[in-house]
Amino acid sequence: MKIIDLKKYLTPFEFQVVDKDIRVKIYSDTTIEASGFYNSIFKGETGSLRKRLFTIIENGKIVSVITSIIPQKFISNPRIDDIEEETDKIQKSTEIYNDIMLTWPSNDEEKLFLSDQTQEKFQVILRKALFVNANNDIIRYEEDAMLPDVFCLQKG
Numbered sequence: 001m002k003i004i005d006l007k008k009y010l011t012p013f014e015f016q017v018v019d020k021d022i023r024v025k026i027y028s029d030t031t032i033e034a035s036g037f038y039n040s041i042f043k044g045e046t047g048s049l050r051k052r053l054f055t056i057i058e059n060g061k062i063v064s065v066i067t068s069i070i071p072q073k074f075i076s077n078p079r080i081d082d083i084e085e086e087t088d089k090i091q092k093s094t095e096i097y098n099d100i101m102l103t104w105p106s107n108d109e110e111k112l113f114l115s116d117q118t119q120e121k122f123q124v125i126l127r128k129a130l131f132v133n134a135n136n137d138i139i140r141y142e143e144d145a146m147l148p149d150v151f152c153l154q155k156g
Helices: 010-017 036-041 083-091 107-114
Strands: 001-003 020-034 048-058 061-071 091-101 123-135 138-146 151-154
Touching: 010 020, 010 083, 036 061, 036 138, 048 083, 048 107, 061 083, 061 107, 083 091, 083 138, 123 151
Parallel strands: 001 151
Antiparallel strands: 020 048, 048 061, 061 138, 091 123, 123 138
């Protein structure tokens, strides 16, 4: 079982540095237009957003699907791999607010999880995280859907 320390955040790419059994793959990387849902999350008009979907793979099996949403206005270098880390550094992320629940996977998550599993319906641990800078701007939003039999969440 993998223990996720909620007090020590890792970007998707940092997972594979910390744990050599893990491989991270960018499944998709797109630009989307903000909707009412995202404007609500980011507390105002955001313009276009960068949406990246990552798969976290252990022993050839997808164990986590991470969705990262960043307003384009906060991205300084769109060509680097770890945009999440760069955005946190440049925008001086000071707080991370987590919301954790047991829920059903989204359609995208379910499709990815089921692509290499035989089980049918299942639930996931979902960690929603808001990243805030010193100006109290929400600079990033992330959802991490994890298989409950693989991960355990704890503080400290």
